[in-house]
Every structure is written in C-alpha cells, then in structure tokens.
Amino acid sequence: MHNFENCTKCTVCTVYCPVSAVNPSYPGPKQAGPDGERLRLKKPRYFNEALKYCLNCKRCELACPSNVPIADIIQSARIRYTRSAPSLRDRMLAETDVVGRLATAVAPVVNTALRSPAIKAVLGATAGIAPQRTMPAYARERFTTWFRRNAEESQKQYPRQVTFFHGCYVNYNNPDLGRDLVAVFNAFGIGIRLMADEKCCGIAKIANRLTARASRDALINLESIRCAVAETGNPVVATGSTCTYTMRDEYPHLLGLDNADVRDNITLAVKFLYSLIESGEVTPVWRDDVSMRLAYHVPCHMQKLGWTYYTTSLMRMIPGVELTVLDADCCGMAGTYGFKKENYRYSSEIGRPLFDKLADLSPDMVVSDCETCKWQIEMSTPFKVENPVTILARTLDLEKTAARNRKNH
Numbered sequence: 001m002h003n004f005e006n007c008t009k010c011t012v013c014t015v016y017c018p019v020s021a022v023n024p025s026y027p028g029p030k031q032a033g034p035d036g037e038r039l040r041l042k043k044p045r046y047f048n049e050a051l052k053y054c055l056n057c058k059r060c061e062l063a064c065p066s067n068v069p070i071a072d073i074i075q076s077a078r079i080r081y082t083r084s085a086p087s088l089r090d091r092m093l094a095e096t097d098v099v100g101r102l103a104t105a106v107a108p109v110v111n112t113a114l115r116s117p118a119i120k121a122v123l124g125a126t127a128g129i130a131p132q133r134t135m136p137a138y139a140r141e142r143f144t145t146w147f148r149r150n151a152e153e154s155q156k157q158y159p160r161q162v163t164f165f166h167g168c169y170v171n172y173n174n175p176d177l178g179r180d181l182v183a184v185f186n187a188f189g190i191g192i193r194l195m196a197d198e199k200c201c202g203i204a205k206i207a208n209r210l211t212a213r214a215s216r217d218a219l220i221n222l223e224s225i226r227c228a229v230a231e232t233g234n235p236v237v238a239t240g241s242t243c244t245y246t247m248r249d250e251y252p253h254l255l256g257l258d259n260a261d262v263r264d265n266i267t268l269a270v271k272f273l274y275s276l277i278e279s280g281e282v283t284p285v286w287r288d289d290v291s292m293r294l295a296y297h298v299p300c301h302m303q304k305l306g307w308t309y310y311t312t313s314l315m316r317m318i319p320g321v322e323l324t325v326l327d328a329d330c331c332g333m334a335g336t337y338g339f340k341k342e343n344y345r346y347s348s349e350i351g352r353p354l355f356d357k358l359a360d361l362s363p364d365m366v367v368s369d370c371e372t373c374k375w376q377i378e379m380s381t382p383f384k385v386e387n388p389v390t391i392l393a394r395t396l397d398l399e400k401t402a403a404r405n406r407k408n409h
Contacts, residue, residue: 158191
C-alpha cells in the first residue's frame with residue numbers, strides 16, 4: 001500500500017497539476033490521491049470515476065514537499081476500484097505489440113486508412129478515438145527485421161556490447177531511430193544486441209488497467225534484462241524516457257514486481273553516452289557544417305527521472321547548435337490519453353502553453369526524449385520533433401568518430 005500519511009494538505013500538488021488547470025471535473029491530486037485514499041480504504045464506493053482524467057505525469061510527486069507518491073496512489077486506485085472493464089478502444093490502444101505486428105504487415109493500407117477523414121469519423125463515432133487525431137504511421141519494415149538482416153552479424157566485431165530495449169515505437173513506427181542508435185554506438189566502438197525476448201514496457205496496459213497483461217510482459221522483460229546485464233556487464237539502454245521510467249519505477253510501484261537487482265542497469269542511451277564522453281572513454285568528432293536552432297522539450301517522465309541534464313549537455317556539446325531549453329510544460333498527450341475522444345480538449349488545452357512558446361521561438365527543430373510528446377507537438381504545431389539520438393547521428397562525423405575511437409582503443 002502506498003503511504004499517504006505524510007501528506008500535509010498543503011495543496012502544492014494541485015497548483016502543479018496540468019489537469020486541474022483545465023478540467024473542473026477532476027478533483028485534483030490531493031483530493032484524488034491522499035484524501036481520497038483515506039475514504040476508499042473505509043468504503044470503496046467513495047471511489048471517484050473522475051480519477052480517469054489523471055495524466056500520471058508525476059508532476060504532483062515532483063512538487064510534493066513530503067515525498068508522497070501521489071500519482072501512484074491515484075493510478076493504484078483506478079486499477080483497484082474502477083467499476084467498468086476496459087473498453088475495446090482501451091484494449092486496442094494498450095495492445096501495442098499485437099496492433100504493431102498486424103499494422104506493419106500491411107503498413108501502406110493501414111497508414112492510408114488512418115489518414116482518411118471518413119475513417120477518423122467512424123473511429124470517433126464507434127470506438128471513441130478523437131477524430132482530430134492522426135494515429136502514428138507504421139513502418140513497412142520493423143526495426144528487429146532490419147537489425148537481424150543487416151546489422152546483427154556485424155555487431156559481433158565490437159568487444160564491448162550494450163543491449164538495446166527498442167520498445168514498440170522504434171520497432172513499429174520509427175525504425176530509423178533504432179538505426180541511428182546503432183550507427184552512433186558503433187561509431188564509438190560499441191556493439192548493439194537485442195534482448196533475448198522483449199515485450200512492450202507495459203505503460204499503455206497500465207494506463208488502461210490491463211495490469212495482469214502488463215505484469216506478464218514485465219516479468220519477461222525483467223528476465224531478459226537480467227540475462228543481458230549478466231552477459232555483457234553493461235546496462236540495457238532505451239531511447240524513450242517513458243519506457244525507461246516504467247521499467248525502473250512503475251514495475252515495483254504499480255505492478256508490485258521486484259526489480260531492485262537490475263533497476264540501476266536500465267538507462268537511457270543519452271545518459272550512457274554522456275557518461276562515456278564525459279569520462280573520456282570515447283571521443284566524438286563533430287561535423288563542421290552544422291547550424292541548427294534547437295528547442296528541447298522536457299518530457300514529464302524525463303523530469304521525474306531527473307535526467308534532463310544528460311540530454312541538454314549532449315546537445316550543447318555540438319558545435320553549431322543553439323539550444324533553448326523550454327519551460328517544463330506538460331505536452332498533454334500522456335501516451336494513449338490524448339487519443340481518447342473524451343480527453344482531446346483537455347489534452348490540447350494542457351499543451352497550449354508549450355505550443356505558444358514554440359510559435360514564439362520558431363526553432364529549426366524540437367528535441368524530445370518521448371515519442372508521445374513528439375506526436376502531440378507534431379499534431380499541434382508545424383515543428384518537426386526528433387529524439388536526441390537522431391540529432392547525434394546527424395551531427396557526428398560518424399566515420400571520423402569511428403576512426404578516432406579505434407585509434408584510442
């Protein structure tokens with residue numbers, strides 16, 4: 001049970017809650033979390049269905065001076081007390097691996113259909129998908145297929161190996177990001193391996209209350225992570241901040257799974273690379289023709305991890321890059337949350353301050369470690385969003401970096 005007795009009722013969490021600012025139906029994190037839990041433990045009928053509006057962005061926890069796990073209390077209450085079963089829409093949004101495998105098999109047809117206004121209208125009327133949204137496009141070839149055909153054998157030449165948790169987004173939607181990661185790590189003399197068996201990190205299933213299925217996948221991931229760490233002596237790296245946060249913190253907090261033996265071995269690629277460059281273990285050689293004005297959007301879970309420094313420091317190393325770190329506003333997408341018809345208005349209103357700041361700044365590109373932040377910004381503004389790993393792949397002189405690091409080692 002999550003401890004709520006340290007709550008001093010100061011309500012600072014409500015001040016920092018992006019949902020409370022736009023949705024009067026939401027009771028706010030103090031009332032939904034610690035206050036509500038006191039009542040729910042006495043009589044479960046006191047559960048308020050409006051808790052479904054919580055983004056699980058963790059901003060309430062960051063603001064809390066007493067370190068009360070407010071968001072965890074709210075999400076646990078939703079899982080335990082919500083009266084209705086997950087809808088077909090929620091199950092479809094949560095089953096990212098199943099949908100991804102099916103969609104990539106016929107990607108051109110699926111992508112054309114998902115862009116159709118008529119199909120969007122039907123999905124809105126029958127499934128509750130916000131018709132204003134365009135679902136992310138699917139790749140014709142999965143990252144894992146490309147890797148095993150084009151890269152797996154060549155990785156064996158590198159004495160040092162790191163295991164890559166690619167996640168659903170890289171595998172089904174953006175395999176180019178996975179290819180960028182392989183290129184960058186190889187340039188630094190590091191080979192890439194895939195996990196023996198990888199499932200979705202589980203965040204979509206947790207958010208949509210499919211916790212039994214999330215736990216099943218999480219146990220598979222944890223066993224593969226343990227094997228990878230034991231075999232390589234290096235951590236498992238990911239490109240997405242939410243996947244990383246979920247495996248490190250949501251597994252024990254919301255699924256009750258013990259990951260203490262490997263938690264510190266689950267990290268972001270940018271954090272891992274920064275530590276290597278900063279320590280002098282590897283040396284980057286930058287291209288001399290780079291000129292970019294970048295805006296960095298801090299994802300909520302990146303802020304909760306406390307790892308913003310690593311991305312911003314890496315971006316500031318790049319000659320020719322002018323980096324602006326935006327105020328840490330929530331984008332409002334929160335994974336599957338912003339795709340739901342009933343949440344679309346709140347999702348858009350939460351993201352409005354961010355969109356306005358980008359309009360004023362007008363950067364050449366936005367950088368963010370979270371794919372769903374990318375989707376929200378690209379659907380709501382004219383700006384392109386890229387993962388910092390892709391920025392590194394475009395600004396490093398990969399051949400000269402590889403030559404320099406071969407010479408150094």
